[in-house]
Amino acid sequence: xxxxxxxxxxxxxxEMGSKWGxxxxxxxxxALLFLSEDALNAEQIVERLSxxxxxxxxxxKELQSWELVRIGHVAGDRRDYFTTPDDLWTIVRTLVEQRKxxxxxxTLSKLRELQIQADRGAEPPDxxxxxxxxxxxxxxxxxxxxxxxxxxxTERLVQLLALGSKLQxxxxxxxxxxxxxxxxxxxxxxxxxxxKPMKEPR
Amino acid sequence: xxxxxxxxxxxxxxEMGSKWGxxxxxxxxxALLFLSEDALNAEQIVERLSxxxxxxxxxxKELQSWELVRIGHVAGDRRDYFTTPDDLWTIVRTLVEQRKxxxxxxTLSKLRELQIQADRGAEPPDxxxxxxxxxxxxxxxxxxxxxxxxxxxTERLVQLLALGSKLQxxxxxxxxxxxxxxxxxxxxxxxxxxxKPMKEPR
DNA sequence: TATCAATTTCAGAAATTTCTGAAATAACTG
DNA sequence: CAGTTATTTCAGAAATTTCTGAAATTGATA
Numbered sequence: 396x397x398x399x400x401x402x403x404x405x406x407x408x409x410e411m412g413s414k415w416g417x418x419x420x421x422x423x424x425x426a427l428l429f430l431s432e433d434a435l436n437a438e439q440i441v442e443r444l445s446x447x448x449x450x451x452x453x454x455x456k457e458l459q460s461w462e463l464v465r466i467g468h469v470a471g472d473r474r475d476y477f478t479t480p481d482d483l484w485t486i487v488r489t490l491v492e493q494r495k496x497x498x499x500x501x502t503l504s505k506l507r508e509l510q511i512q513a514d515r516g517a518e519p520p521d522x523x524x525x526x527x528x529x530x531x532x533x534x535x536x537x538x539x540x541x542x543x544x545x546x547x548x549t550e551r552l553v554q555l556l557a558l559g560s561k562l563q564x565x566x567x568x569x570x571x572x573x574x575x576x577x578x579x580x581x582x583x584x585x586x587x588x589x590x591k592p593m594k595e596p597r
Numbered sequence: 598x599x600x601x602x603x604x605x606x607x608x609x610x611x612e613m614g615s616k617w618g619x620x621x622x623x624x625x626x627x628a629l630l631f632l633s634e635d636a637l638n639a640e641q642i643v644e645r646l647s648x649x650x651x652x653x654x655x656x657x658k659e660l661q662s663w664e665l666v667r668i669g670h671v672a673g674d675r676r677d678y679f680t681t682p683d684d685l686w687t688i689v690r691t692l693v694e695q696r697k698x699x700x701x702x703x704t705l706s707k708l709r710e711l712q713i714q715a716d717r718g719a720e721p722p723d724x725x726x727x728x729x730x731x732x733x734x735x736x737x738x739x740x741x742x743x744x745x746x747x748x749x750x751t752e753r754l755v756q757l758l759a760l761g762s763k764l765q766x767x768x769x770x771x772x773x774x775x776x777x778x779x780x781x782x783x784x785x786x787x788x789x790x791x792x793k794p795m796k797e798p799r
Numbered sequence: 800t801a802t803c804a805a806t807t808t809c810a811g812a813a814a815t816t817t818c819t820g821a822a823a824t825a826a827c828t829g
Numbered sequence: 830c831a832g833t834t835a836t837t838t839c840a841g842a843a844a845t846t847t848c849t850g851a852a853a854t855t856g857a858t859a
Contacts, residue, residue: 438837446819448836449818450817505605524602536755562764649848651851789829805854806856814846816843819841819843822837
């Protein structure tokens with residue numbers, strides 16, 4: 396049924412799934428759908444991956460909750476059919492958005508909460524509190540950048556990516572032409588870039 | 598021993614660890630070291646997190662294999678002392694590099710291998726083979742961009758991030774001034790951006 | 800070399816996650 | 830409505846991962 400290439404790809408994604416905190420079956424089903432031109436119904440997935448019907452049902456639910464798999468229907472057939480989006484950039488955007496939502500956003504909330512809590516206490520802030528603040532700032536910078544990029548059309552995004560660090564050379568030139576609103580101030584300890592020696596244990 | 602803020606942060610990182618395919622203890626130890634101004638020895642970690650000595654030993658090994666934790670020594674004390682780098686950008690760079698090495702690079706190798714294998718077979722390439730090729734190209738674009746960014750000094754990198762999509766406006770202007778080597782051609786199906794209707798199941 | 804402290808290893812216990820089959824539910828069909 | 834098909838739920842089985850305590854190892858010191 397599946398070519399050896401397909402098999403190989405599907406197994407690889409299963410393995411990789413684990414490293415990503417996604418379970419093997421979910422990874423395999425995703426990979427199968429990704430490679431499949433036609434939409435597949437649950438029974439077809441059961442056959443091709445030799446897993447139980449209930450496992451397929453639950454794994455598809457999981458993939459749908461990630462918005463990585465779409466459900467569709469066919470005239471004269473009341474089974475559900477599943478696909479992944481054709482456009483890879485749609486997939487990348489979904490993946491990044493979902494991971495951000497599940498992993499970054501809660502962490503950012505937590506850091507803000509902790510900092511408020513800690514700031515109410517003794518001044519000056521202790522080391523741990525300062526560290527939490529640094530981390531929060533870093534994440535805010537990165538997510539702000541992400542929001543910016545996410546707003547771009549794919550066409551533009553690809554252009555920027557392909558340019559890569561060539562852009563860096565433009566900054567100087569551009570700065571003199573266009574007044575940038577946001578200042579490019581490092582939010583971390585990069586203003587003390589010297590390598591510190593081993594910290595003293597108590 | 599630990600403030601409630603520290604406790605909270607450490608537990609949060611433990612939880613998050615799971616979602617990242619990193620185990621709870623490893624996440625907690627990392628968080629503890631991250632918040633700790635002084636380097637800590639294994640016994641101190643045992644006390645503060647109430648976990649077994651052997652667990653600490655193994656988890657530290659894991660963190661060292663990720664290069665996220667450094668080992669150091671103190672005069673007149675033969676125990677090992679552990680820290681995280683002070684500079685957050687160093688941490689980010691390490692994290693990204695390690696994840697790339699463990700997750701992206703093997704996948705890229707696999708995709709190349711599969712494509713070669715498939716290309717030896719029947720022409721024209723079938724849908725699955727084309728899909729694998731698309732994915733490979735996308736990952737190559739992204740890792741190429743990453744390599745570019747990674748070469749930048751932190752100072753410059755932060756500037757670029759802070760600019761965000763403002764750069765986008767520069768492309769047009771810049772293109773007319775500087776001849777770009779690499780063409781910004783989308784590697785995906787973004788040249789057929791129309792939304793395709795539901796694929797036909799068999 | 801014997802002793803001691805620090806660390807690592809590892810077999811199995813404990814905990815957690817994944818997966819299944821059976822039963823329940825839902826949704827259509829005649 | 831009764832019968833049929835598709836899907837979901839869920840308790841517990843199976844598999845995997847994590848964690849521990851005991852023993853082994855390492856390496857410094859007397």
